[in-house]
Amino acid sequence: MPTVSVIIPNYNHARYLRQRIDTVLRQTYQNFEIILLDDCSTDDSRSILSEYAVDPRIRLQFNEKNSGSPFKQWNRGVRLAQADYVWIAESDDYADERLLERLVGVLDAEPEVTFAYCRSWRISEKGQPTGFADDYLDLVNTSRWKLDYRADGHEECQNYFVCINPVPNASAVLFRKAAYESVGGADESLRQCGDWKLWAAIALKGKIAYVAEPLNYYRAHEGSVRSESKRNGLEAAEALQVIRWLLGRVTPTDAIWQRIRLVTSTYWPWAIVSPHVPLRLKLEVWRDARAIDSHVLRKLIRTALVMVRLKLAKESRLLWERLRTGGPR
16 A cells, blocks of 8 residues: 555646656655546647556546536545545646655654645746745745744644745645545635645644755746636635635734735735726625725725826836837827
């Protein structure tokens, strides 16, 4: 029986698949199975995945119809998993060959830890390093994610998960299958923030562990679900939903409440003023922001004014360029 089930859910990531799978196969820790999932890709993914079927450790599962949710695929993969530990290795990311060795060692040594995760590099679409994936966490703590730590999960939720997702990328996480199942798996109604809610729910069941060595490579690109969700406001709406869910389970201090309002105000006003966000999502964001922050109107007006100034500045630059080049006025 394998110790780790590696789930690789894929949709239209043919150009990244070989690097993803090969960096799993080259892990220094080798007691694993691999479950390759494809959600009705329209590119060359299935033929690439099929090349790996000769390896007895690998199972292929192809959907006949697109699931419409990455978290449905996560839940399906975990149901198929035979091992006690699970690694959801996203198909557009890749890993250092020591990732499993380090994280399995943590879970083996500390039975109370529900999941362990490591630091992640951010890479471009072409694989070029662009820094660490956790730079946004400086909003809440500039030093915490620079060193290894162990934490009580409830305290971590009360201090950090309630205002931000401290796990930048799912591919950096190794979790216990039993813990995943105990919280009912990932919330399939969410498309973008289901991972945030899942890690928080699992953390509430015990302890979590963090390895500061960057052993995961998270690929940020325009074709990702996250990029699209930022544009259409879905990420903002789901983030507020997860925060309100957590507020029903933890009691933040006054200082943490200030942090929640600070962090959320960096995105929810923009979702409301953006012309790319549907009215339905704007209303959801407004409702949940009001439940968290008593100064929503003031912050919304301030953001709207900034947006007007930015638009006027852009139009002025375009007009000046036309006048300078003698173009049409």
